[in-house]
Amino acid sequence: MPAKEDDNKWSSHYNLLKGILNKNESIYSFFNDDEKLTLRENVIAHALTKDNRNILREIGQSEGGFESLKLRKDCWYELLLNQLDLARNFSNQNFENAKPHPDENQVHLDVLRSFGFVEDHKQKEKLRSLLEKIIVNILRKYPTLRYYQGYHDIVAVFIIVFMVHPYQKSVCEADEEYDIELTRQVSEKFKYSTHRSGISIASSVIDPITNETMLFRSVEIFTLIYLRDFMMDSLTFPILQTKIIPAIVKRYDKQLYMTLKLDKMQPFFAIPSLLTLFSHQFKPTELSNGFIYQVFDLIISSQSMFISIIMYMHLILMSKDSLLQEYALNAGNFENDIDLLHGVMQQQMIKNITNEKFWSIVLIRTQSSIKKPLKLKNARKMVDEYSVLRTTASGSNHRYNIKYVQNVLAKEIKASKKLDSYSKHKTKGCLKSPLLNIAWQSYSKNNILFKVSILIIAVSFIYKTQDLTQIGDSLSLQHNFHSISKEFSSLMTNNINYSLLKKVYNFFTFSSIDFAPELTDVTLDLK
């Protein structure tokens, strides 16, 4: 078929699909379900061969997402590859002889308990060993990442999408061909293409890409772009993410927020859903058109980790009546309010888990939330500055390079450690004094408050010493100033701007004393 004719045919398909996605009554009712699916597949296949990612994103964010398992892996791969440029790190995925990662034992324990829903014993073993291999290789390739229970649930979803034959539900042998012409064409393109967005790997060699390679690369990119926050030393950052849920519930339904006392409680109930992007609750293949795959479609095509947070918000808002009812009913059945809220939310989840209609509405509302963006500006401020929510998976479409992401990762790990050491001090009781507590908190959050308070301490110190100088011990005090200021500078080299430091230093060295103008100066500087 001549190219032009092909394009025309395709563009009419695309317009029809748009009519379907927009629920245009006459078009929507004209086609039956099979025809709608075929139309969608045609448009996806064409978009894949033409590198038309805008259309892929549009479809991925629409009701039904990429719809069938057939083309889903190609869509995910295409989109993810254009979110992170792995460059030279690209081909490397064999880490059998690399240094073991300290979390590998935990990985093994969790892998042993995965794919429980697969009945065929041989298949199950195959899937499990692949799961372990992928996770271990990712951890060895990026040894600063920590494994968390739940990561394996996410990787399991990728494995099903990339490796399980959509019809026979069996694991693909190496590079097994699909029986549909359409899919074959698309897969061919991937197998023999180099990295198609500028940088090519070993450009002269045609590198046949197996399903497993596509799988590994996709998991690798997904991990770095979307899951970093969860893979720090502790749960501190994921907990910060969960706190956005009550904050946005409050904006939409203050009464519900107050009744459930969401202001007083850590939203730990959302941890399993958020950490696993709902894949802990939903086994792949549980709902007919794979609810869980559509969640991932949405996340990948909007490049946003806000999706699961917004979904959880809709889940709460939609369950309002039954939540309030259960909450009142069970008030006497729990030891305290934390248990009550957690219990009620958990029961709500279990109750709705097989309710296909319920989840499809949650998804549709989340999809429309992206189109009319929620005001998430304040929500962003609730997480660390290097969080995926403020960088790589913030909802704006961008392609990052590996160097940038590794740099962000290193900084994020550092910030997380700092915050943890703060809480450790707090629980140890070293920071019982509220003042010290605030000071440390500001320090650990790299806060301007910290810098200002240090300044105030410095100034008050000078006041004090002025009196002392009058007593006549100025020489030794001068000496002290120097050592103290040195300590300050070593403490704050990473946090404080140089001019401020210099000014503090000036305070110390020139204790002769018109410091009021200096102070105004510094305040201005801070602004």
Place this chain on the structure above:
Amino acid sequence: MSTRKKQILKVIILGDSGVGKTSLMHRYVNDKYSQQYKATIGADFLTKEVAIDNDTTATMQVWDTAGQERFQSLGVAFYRGADCCVLVYDVTNPKSFENIKSWRDEFLIHANVSSPETFPFVILGNKVDTKDSKKSVTLKAAQELSKSLGNIPLFQTSAKNSINVDSAFEEIARGALEQNKADADAYEDDFNDAINIQLDGEPSSCAC
């Protein structure tokens, strides 16, 4: 016309990842075992009515926690108000046995229990159905540990083959009930003290 609170016995199950906490809970509550339990993330709970004597029952609420260390920070939120703490190890996994003491300490630090010396713990050595050759924690070692920690009741269980699970949970219920009662008494004492102070204070306030 008092709206009496239903009697709740809150039980927390702790222990390393993969020792069988979830399986034990399901075996006890539903008398079921499945190979399909996934790793627990966060905290789950199940409830079961338990008979206390001929005409009273209480609700036992069993809280199952994630074993991976990073989830401990969540677990502690649920330690509050616990009436009994179950410490589980796997008889085929010596590391999980070595960690029993630190799980207990962690619990005591965060649960804020009224008297740590008398708080009821129960130790379960799970997976005794496995072949002897695979078992690496001896009963003797376990008995020594339970003795050193203040004679904590010890059971060798199998959630898979339903060995000793019911008797272990009978002990757990007994301990929890006692603790629950002790806490209620302590609360009542506090309440009476408060009233006494008020009574004592009254004459003096009249005096001025």
